[in-house]
Amino acid sequence: MKSYFAAIFRGSPMKPLQEHMEKVLECASELLPLFKAVGRRDYEAVAQIQQRIAQLEDEADSLKTDLRLQLPNTLLLPVDRRDLLELLRVQDNVANKAKDIAGLILGRQMEIPASMQEAFDAYAERCIDAVRHAQRAVQEMDELVETGFRGAEVELVHNILRDLGAVEKDTDHMQIKLRAALRSLESQLPPVDVMFLYKIIEWTGDLADLAERIGSRLQLMLAK
Amino acid sequence: MEYGTIYLILAGVFGLFMAWGIGANDVANAMATSVGARVLTIRRAVLIAAVFEFSGAVLAGGEVTSTIRSGIIDVEVVAGDPQLLVLGMLAALLAAGVWLLIASRMGWPVSTTHSIVGAIIGFGIAGLGWHVVHWSNVGTIAASWVVSPLLSGTVAYLLFRSVQWLILDRPDPLKSAKRFVPLYIFLAGFIMSLMTMLKGLKHVGLEISAAEAYGWSAIIGLVLMLIGKAFISRVPYDPAADREFHYANVERVFAILMVVTACSMAFAHGSNDVANAVGPMAAIISVVQSGGQISAQSPLPSWVLLLGAVGIVIGLVTLGQRVIATVGREITQLTPSRGFACELAAAGTVVFASGLGLPISTTHSLVGAVLGVGMARGIAALNLNVVRTIFMSWIVTLPIGGVLAIVFFWILKGIF
Numbered sequence A: 001m002k003s004y005f006a007a008i009f010r011g012s013p014m015k016p017l018q019e020h021m022e023k024v025l026e027c028a029s030e031l032l033p034l035f036k037a038v039g040r041r042d043y044e045a046v047a048q049i050q051q052r053i054a055q056l057e058d059e060a061d062s063l064k065t066d067l068r069l070q071l072p073n074t075l076l077l078p079v080d081r082r083d084l085l086e087l088l089r090v091q092d093n094v095a096n097k098a099k100d101i102a103g104l105i106l107g108r109q110m111e112i113p114a115s116m117q118e119a120f121d122a123y124a125e126r127c128i129d130a131v132r133h134a135q136r137a138v139q140e141m142d143e144l145v146e147t148g149f150r151g152a153e154v155e156l157v158h159n160i161l162r163d164l165g166a167v168e169k170d171t172d173h174m175q176i177k178l179r180a181a182l183r184s185l186e187s188q189l190p191p192v193d194v195m196f197l198y199k200i201i202e203w204t205g206d207l208a209d210l211a212e213r214i215g216s217r218l219q220l221m222l223a224k
Numbered sequence B: 001m002e003y004g005t006i007y008l009i010l011a012g013v014f015g016l017f018m019a020w021g022i023g024a025n026d027v028a029n030a031m032a033t034s035v036g037a038r039v040l041t042i043r044r045a046v047l048i049a050a051v052f053e054f055s056g057a058v059l060a061g062g063e064v065t066s067t068i069r070s071g072i073i074d075v076e077v078v079a080g081d082p083q084l085l086v087l088g089m090l091a092a093l094l095a096a097g098v099w100l101l102i103a104s105r106m107g108w109p110v111s112t113t114h115s116i117v118g119a120i121i122g123f124g125i126a127g128l129g130w131h132v133v134h135w136s137n138v139g140t141i142a143a144s145w146v147v148s149p150l151l152s153g154t155v156a157y158l159l160f161r162s163v164q165w166l167i168l169d170r171p172d173p174l175k176s177a178k179r180f181v182p183l184y185i186f187l188a189g190f191i192m193s194l195m196t197m198l199k200g201l202k203h204v205g206l207e208i209s210a211a212e213a214y215g216w217s218a219i220i221g222l223v224l225m226l227i228g229k230a231f232i233s234r235v236p237y238d239p240a241a242d243r244e245f246h247y248a249n250v251e252r253v254f255a256i257l258m259v260v261t262a263c264s265m266a267f268a269h270g271s272n273d274v275a276n277a278v279g280p281m282a283a284i285i286s287v288v289q290s291g292g293q294i295s296a297q298s299p300l301p302s303w304v305l306l307l308g309a310v311g312i313v314i315g316l317v318t319l320g321q322r323v324i325a326t327v328g329r330e331i332t333q334l335t336p337s338r339g340f341a342c343e344l345a346a347a348g349t350v351v352f353a354s355g356l357g358l359p360i361s362t363t364h365s366l367v368g369a370v371l372g373v374g375m376a377r378g379i380a381a382l383n384l385n386v387v388r389t390i391f392m393s394w395i396v397t398l399p400i401g402g403v404l405a406i407v408f409f410w411i412l413k414g415i416f
Helices: A014-029 A031-039 A043-069 A081-107 A114-139 A141-147 A152-188 A191-223 B004-036 B042-060 B062-071 B075-080 B082-106 B112-128 B135-168 B173-198 B210-234 B239-244 B248-289 B302-330 B336-356 B362-375 B384-415
Strands: none
Touching (some): A014 A031, A014 A043, A014 A081, A014 A141, A031 A114, A043 A081, A114 A152, A152 A191, B004 B082, B004 B248, B004 B302, B004 B336, B042 B248, B062 B112, B062 B248, B082 B248, B112 B135, B112 B384, B135 B173, B173 B248, B248 B302, B248 B336, B336 B362
């Protein structure tokens, strides 16, 4: 006996959204052991980790597709449906970028100059930190629904997003220093490798930028 | 009256059949939120529902029953041929009951209220004539069908916003919950008692003045509040649960409140829907017992309400249990903080309508309340398509009820 009253409740899109972000963070976090393996010149480990990143990105993709299918526009949601889908898209971009970075490093068997290794590891750590902050903010989505997007909970999320902004700014400074360090080594390294190294620095910084964009999307949702 | 006893037996059978259907079908909407939120076990839910549906039907079901008995069809016009009224009411009962059965099987939304009103109007027009129907009353009833979900939705919206302001938005929601939820319990008890008493328990033979009503309601509200406070302080609060979901413990406080509103909802449902089974029955009984004389003023025999109440309880205890379990599994989004707002708003609206003698759809009021909370951004996802289907179902139910009633009316006329 089907109940029509029960049928007016659809599954909450917040939980799948949170699960997707967790998967994205897991995927991006694998970059840290990847960079360490590059420092050790252990390219077998690099290949393994790249495989894991690709697989995690795949899993995130299927979570994304499932969620999209779950959101027909006949739903009454506490947030704008398009805002939700945009948030999902930016989250997805983080995972894609992580996969791109891993793929490029593996494909070119890249090396990081020994003098830059420590700064580079710290930089990568900070960028992933930004993604972690974004994940913590997204984690609060079901609490936001609970309070109806008002009150002390919104304050809490704003605080997380403010920290996220600070972390991203940090990564910007670290990126400038890294590029300066690379410039001073340019003449001693093969030029094509140097260009791709610049690319890796840029893409890693993009992770933090994308994380900040996730924060902005959330702020937009809270402002409405 | 010729065939008088047979009519009485048939009235009893069809009426009980209809009451059973009402109990099996609609009660789930009152109790399922509590079962789904793990606030009540199914056994306790059924027990509570039985007690409160029964009370609602007997204590507050009189006005609506009177409306269905003699407010839709002008019974005095039929005085020349009382048998027509009896057969018509029998046909209406049978039609509404059959449609309830079919629609439930097929999973279509069905309102017992719309079915019986449509059936009565149907046989009225076809069997007795256009002029026999009290069109002004029917107009008022139709208007109430539009107003009740709107009213319920507005009240639910305001209730939930108050919860946000007082409790959920605060930095320490648990402390605020422990402080303010008892007030909501008082509100629930006070409003439900007040509305029941203000309209008079005259069908039970009790006369209460307005001042007494306020007084007694306040006392009932206070008693409930104190009991609720005791239960709230007894609940074990697990700080670990809050790490997963910050509001887990707050919801546990609201769970106590939800028991009160579930009772209110069951009471309200009983008060409004018992008439759908018992109204026609009462009409038949009063015609047969007075030997063919019809009077709109004749008092409603109170045992008729009892019979309807018993039928509802049987229905809810037999098939109703399974429906409660099914629905409860699927509405986990109505956590206690929302569930109580929806149920209190709907229950208040329905009891208010019962006091005015207006038969309304309890399901529509509940859906309206859910929409109200959804507008306050309190629910993660509501399927508006289904909401539209539920609200549009009366377009189908009214004519089908009418046509079925006409068919059964002609069949019965042929037999008798």
